[in-house]
Amino acid sequence: MADNLHFMQLTELAARLAAREISPVEVTELQLSRTAKLDKYLNSYALVTPDTAMAAARTAEAQIAAGHYRGPLHGVPVGVKDLLWTKDVPTTAGMPIHKHFRPVEDATVVARLKNAGAVLLGKLQMTEGAYSDHHPSIVPPRNPWNPDYWTGISSSGPAVAAAAGLCYGALGSDTGGSIRWPCGATGLTGLKPTWGRVSRFGVMELAASLDHVGPMARSARDVGALFAAIAGPDARDPSSLLGPGLSTTASTNITRRLRVGVDPRWNFEDTDSSVCAMLAEVTAVFRRSLGSDIVEVSAPDVTQSVIDWTPACAVEAAVAHEATYPARKSEYGEVLASVLETGRTLSAFEYQKIRLRRRQLRANFARLLQDIDVLLTPVHPFAPLDLTTIQTLGTQPELILKLQRYTAPFDLTGGPTLTLPGGFSGSGLPMGFQMIASDWDEALLIAAGTAFQSVTDWHTRHPPL
Numbered sequence: 001m002a003d004n005l006h007f008m009q010l011t012e013l014a015a016r017l018a019a020r021e022i023s024p025v026e027v028t029e030l031q032l033s034r035t036a037k038l039d040k041y042l043n044s045y046a047l048v049t050p051d052t053a054m055a056a057a058r059t060a061e062a063q064i065a066a067g068h069y070r071g072p073l074h075g076v077p078v079g080v081k082d083l084l085w086t087k088d089v090p091t092t093a094g095m096p097i098h099k100h101f102r103p104v105e106d107a108t109v110v111a112r113l114k115n116a117g118a119v120l121l122g123k124l125q126m127t128e129g130a131y132s133d134h135h136p137s138i139v140p141p142r143n144p145w146n147p148d149y150w151t152g153i154s155s156s157g158p159a160v161a162a163a164a165g166l167c168y169g170a171l172g173s174d175t176g177g178s179i180r181w182p183c184g185a186t187g188l189t190g191l192k193p194t195w196g197r198v199s200r201f202g203v204m205e206l207a208a209s210l211d212h213v214g215p216m217a218r219s220a221r222d223v224g225a226l227f228a229a230i231a232g233p234d235a236r237d238p239s240s241l242l243g244p245g246l247s248t249t250a251s252t253n254i255t256r257r258l259r260v261g262v263d264p265r266w267n268f269e270d271t272d273s274s275v276c277a278m279l280a281e282v283t284a285v286f287r288r289s290l291g292s293d294i295v296e297v298s299a300p301d302v303t304q305s306v307i308d309w310t311p312a313c314a315v316e317a318a319v320a321h322e323a324t325y326p327a328r329k330s331e332y333g334e335v336l337a338s339v340l341e342t343g344r345t346l347s348a349f350e351y352q353k354i355r356l357r358r359r360q361l362r363a364n365f366a367r368l369l370q371d372i373d374v375l376l377t378p379v380h381p382f383a384p385l386d387l388t389t390i391q392t393l394g395t396q397p398e399l400i401l402k403l404q405r406y407t408a409p410f411d412l413t414g415g416p417t418l419t420l421p422g423g424f425s426g427s428g429l430p431m432g433f434q435m436i437a438s439d440w441d442e443a444l445l446i447a448a449g450t451a452f453q454s455v456t457d458w459h460t461r462h463p464p465l
Helices: 002-006 010-018 024-042 050-065 108-115 156-163 180-186 220-230 264-268 273-289 303-320 334-345 348-368 397-403 408-413 442-454
Strands: 045-048 077-081 119-124 170-174 189-192 212-217 259-262 293-296 374-378 417-424 430-436
Touching: 002 024, 010 024, 010 050, 010 220, 024 045, 024 050, 024 077, 024 119, 024 156, 045 156, 050 119, 077 108, 077 156, 108 119, 108 170, 108 220, 119 156, 156 170, 156 180, 156 212, 170 189, 180 189, 180 417, 180 430, 189 220, 189 442, 212 220, 220 417, 220 442, 259 273, 264 273, 264 374, 273 293, 273 374, 273 417, 273 430, 273 442, 303 334, 303 348, 303 408, 348 408, 374 442, 417 442, 430 442
Parallel strands: 077 119, 077 170, 259 293, 259 374
Antiparallel strands: 045 119, 170 212, 189 212, 189 417, 374 430, 417 430
């Protein structure tokens, strides 16, 4: 029973907690025990906080028993990426330079999880500063499907923990693909919300105008429950915006015939055959099983935008790290230091050109999405990557550009995307696809994802730990 419970979907567990078929204390004890047993091999947690987790579980148990049920996160054990401030708990952003930093308050999203009654198990490991590589002093998380394969970056710990049954969901962040790559690599569902839908107060920055905080879990329905808890404006983050809400009890049914856009040129040109086959089958499911209209479209050319992402991120990252870089350069890893150097040397003239192209890209995709409900793309154009290949990324600029082809453009536009598992590679690794929608259309994405998962079972498969 314990193994089945660990891999239960968050919303399924919530129903059992609400019915008092199982207690928050019992499920939290099981999660902590499993983490102690497995995470010494998986390295998904930067820090486990068993005392505070058990205290929160006991409080949730008492509240539910007294009839004060707060909703689908009440008593549910979750984790948060280690760049989200957590009061009195070390928060490092994957950087030893911050090992003594203990925030005096919670990030808004962490406070909202706590207010919803969630049980926080600890801080989840990540790449250095949320960029592309783990700090040399940190042992990276390992993919529970196969430790010789990539976990995705930078939300590596959240993905590994959720996929391995060490939490029921997690909060990650995405600046260039950091929710979507890990979800694709580990068979999870993840939402990158519209920029501004979720407060960034108390979130350690990589690049302020590109950073998105979002949920990662085992199903679209689970992602919806987490998103409903954290979304909404926040006076402490003036860039957070007031948009349509998503109720935790709202219907996730599609109420109209879905128009699914597909660009065969963009999706299939220079794309691995296994990814093409996966995406073709996903498209067939929408047409055959869900009655969707498949609309052939011509997506905007993103070639220059993908090139622009690195210098755009670098400038903002250099500003974010101004207090410690270059003053403490020796304490930085080589990869993050390199991008900060790029940001410090880019001219204002070149940066303004990037900003103007970014605005045009946003307008181009907004026009495309006027005629469809969602745009369907891969997460990346190749089969799951092994660690040997990943270790050569720094010497293969073309591979980096391919990796970012379907992710970075939508951090530049700020539009919402939902990543879902859509199949497996020949080597037995999960493969993901992505749906993109217009700003504020997270509810549509979650409903479309729920519909897809109602007729497929990719999201119910788990690593053979």
